[in-house]
Amino acid sequence: MTSSTTFEFTQIGVIHSCYTEKFGIPRQPGLVEETTASLELLPPFNREDILDGLEGFSHIWVHFVFHKCIQEKWKAKVRPPRLGGKEKMGVFATRATHRPNPIGLSVLKIDKIHKHGKKIFIDLQGADLLDGTPVIDIKPYLPYADIKTDALGGFAPEKSAPSQVEFSELATHQAISYEKKFGRNLLSLIKQVIEQDPRPSYLSNTTDRHHGIKLWNTNIKWLAKEDHLLVTEIEVEDD
Ligand code: SAM
Secondary structure: OOOOOOOOOOOOEEEEEOEOOOOOOOOOOOOOOOOEEEEEEOOOOOOHHHHOOHHHOOEEEEEEEOHHHOOOOOOOEEOOHHHOOOOOEEHHHOOOOOOOOOEEEEEEEEEEEEEEOOEEEEEEEOOOOOOOOEEEEEEEOOHHHHOOOOOOOOOOOOOOOOOOEEEOHHHHHHHHHHHHHHOOOHHHHHHHHHHOOOOOHHHOOOOOOEEEEEEOOEEEEEEEOOOOEEEEEEEEOOO
16 A cells, blocks of 8 residues: 655745734635735745746735644544534535645735835735745646636535624724724724624524634624624724
């Protein structure tokens, strides 16, 4: 019987994103357009010629490491949130993070490529990546090969419908002052993130329970009401 081999890879970059903790990160790329994320190429890969030709492509495949799951054991069967946590599927039929090799893959739109001194950044739209995520490779998205018009979506055939999100007066006021101070699109980002209803499946039917998510240096407090999700308060960490 052929046995498996172990390989070693080199990190080529790191993600800087608005998601400073796992809870709340969209479950797939492209779901939250307001996400801000940038891939910084690390030495010795921070050279402009390494990107020659990429300017003609709109999207890239980003191969990354689920670095916050490395200590956790992989599982052959997992409970996809899409199935309400009630059913188990084989891990290779899912995008779950607890995989034999903790490697993730996201197709992301390139916003802009820019340089700051010796640093090179690729700004990306709609990322589903934690701040600090190590990147091991990027490749151009090739429409002629990668678009599959006959593809089937298995147990996740389409996007989940967004939940209704509302803001308390206090939260609206806090978000607006944050936007003025930091020049960041906080209000629309919070709306799009919470619209995805990040609650774990076992809490998805509970109401009036407080939840928190972190975006950049803010702690957003929100709770589920009968028919909407209410953002109650926004704390700024180093204010
Ligand atoms: N699109 C990728 C894929 O299919 O491989 C990721 C899908 S995975 C379900 C997305 C989730 O991974 C996010 O919601 C977040 O909780 C988690 N995640 C993102 N970056 C991570 C990291 N660096 N370490 C651990 N978990 C991470």
